[in-house]
Amino acid sequence: MLIKDAPVIWEGLRSIICVYKPPSVTCERVRKTIIAAVCKGLNEMECRPPVDFVCIEGNPSGKLTVSVKPSLADDPLVVGPRYIHDDLKCSWSNFLGFNTSGVLLLGLGKGTKVAKLIRENRPTRCYRLSGKLGEATDNAFKDGKVVERTTWRHVKLENMNRFLATLQASHQKEMFKSCGIDLQSEEAYKLACQGPIRPANSKLPVIYGIKCVKFEPPEFVIEIQCINEYETYLRSLIHEIGMKLHSSAHCTAIQCIRHSYFTVENALLRKHWTLQDIITNMEQCIQIMDEHENIIRQKSAALQ
Structure with missing residues (x-):
């Protein structure tokens, strides 16, 4: 309406x-x-219209007239929008x-x-990070100065998926360790059923899920679900992926595609x-x- x-x-x-x-x-x-x-x-x-102004006119010793008119002191032309x-x-x-x-x-x-x-409930967010293999920059982003060039043709999708799975598993393991719970215990299972575990430290980035959704060397796109992240961390993550794959890489774009229940469609x-x-x-x-x-x-x- x-x-x-x-x-x-x-x-x-x-x-x-x-x-x-x-x-x-x-x-x-x-x-x-x-x-x-x-x-x-x-x-x-x-x-809203200007407030009314009560005006009393006439001779105080004689007859007075009372009139009500819009107050010029409250007119938008005088006081502004x-x-x-x-x-x-x-x-x-x-x-x-x-x-x-x-x-x-x-x-x-x-x-x-x-x-x-x-904001205080700290919901998870989902990003798509675009990267390029073969070049490392001083700020890990495309607008930085190139400080290293390496070969990238030996990098395969299988190698990248293997490293991303290892990275995700290490983050999940650290989360349970920070809670003082054995990863193989029933208590860990019940805790996992309640939803994503929030770290006590709100400044500690945690990855809940990460995968490669596009691999066209030297270009690639990573989709990551995380919490407590910040732009510098996401850029350095692409740089780390390049190093672990025995090459180099820098970030070319960062897009937040979901925050809590809200996506780019909304x-x-x-x-x-x-x-x-x-x-x-x-x-x-x-x-x-x-x-x-x-x-x-x-x-x-x-x-x-």
């Missing part, structure tokens, strides 16, 4: 939105762009680096509390960052969260 009343929409800003962050753009730039789009859309709608950038709260639930593109969750208005709750592209599309996306995000909460309740009831 199309709402044309700005105050109604302003009060309805109480959840999160899912946008697609382009590469080479900071999260702060995206945040300011979204705020500007919302305020611009609200100011173009029907805003009704909705300004500083009035709208906006915070991200997941931080993406400068070179990373993909799913970015933003809380608008009272929805900043929802964004904070998702994300608004830059051309759709308008007020009406943002409101529609917010309603979709609320529906997605409600659906998954019902699924979680059903699974919890079944386990009990």
Whole structure:
């Protein structure tokens, strides 16, 4: 339903939105762009009229007349637009680096509390990392200076899959060790049934799943499910893969394709960052969260 009343929409800003962050753009730039789009859309709608000004005129010793008229001190032409950038709260639930593109969750208005709750629950994220064999750069990314060139034709898909499986197994083993549980015990099985194990240290990157989804040497694409990751770690991971395969590699692109329940299919592209599309996306995000909460309740009831 199309709402044309700005105050109604302003009060309805109480959840999160899912946008697609382009590469080479900071999260702060995206945040300011979204705020500007919302305020611009609200100011173009029907805003509240100026407050009434009670005017008493006449001779104090004689008859006085009382009139009510719109206050010029509250007119938008005098005080400026009704909705300004500083009035709208906006915070991200997941931080993406400068070179990373993909799913970015933003809380608008009272929805900043929802964004904070998702952030504190530390859900897993899924990335697609593109790499190139044969060259190593000083920052492990494509815009860095090439510091080493090596051969790569000996690298096979089987070798890469073997190393990725070993890497995933080592991360899972370390997770159980940090909990003080034997990996072969029944307690470890019950703990694994409850879902991904969260590390006590929120700054420790943990890989829950990693696989090669595209291998066209020297180009390749890795899909990784992880937590507590950051851009530098993801770039260095591609560099490490190159070294372990007796070659070298650098990262060419980083894309976040899933954050919690939200995927790139739910994300608004830059051309759709308008007020009406943002409101529609917010309603979709609320529906997605409600659906998954019902699924979680059903699974919890079944386990009990």
